[in-house]
Amino acid sequence: MTSTTSAQSQFSLPVFNINGTSPASIQDEYNNAMTTIRKAEQLLLNCTCHARDFQFQTYDRYLKAREEREQMLEQLRSVHDYCEVWYWHAVEPN
Structure with a gap:
């Protein structure tokens, strides 16, 4: 697996050490978060937003409602990107 987020994403990331949270824990936690966000995105995509x-x-x-919906989906994608950066940081620590 490789990251789908931009390498230029700028998030504050931890330096893993013996006194901190393990990379494996971060991987599990952020993988669970990404899975849930993908489910939320799919559920929102399945919700009705129709001109009728x-x-x-x-x-x-109606056009404004569609635009608002797209903004909400973009926010979910942004949260997913954040989680993905943390996940990959734990998978491939420097």
Whole structure:
């Protein structure tokens, strides 16, 4: 497996040491978080956002709802990217 996040992602990452959390624990925790975020993303994608539900409003309202939905999905992707950087940092420590 290799990372799908940009190598230029800038997050504060730990330096693993004998007194801290083990890389294996970080791997497990962030892998679980990524799995849950992917499930949340899929569930949101499966939720209805259809123009027919905005038929008594202007079309702009529907377009705004679609844009808001895309923004929420992008936020989930950002959280996933954050978790993925931590995960790969634990898998491939420097």
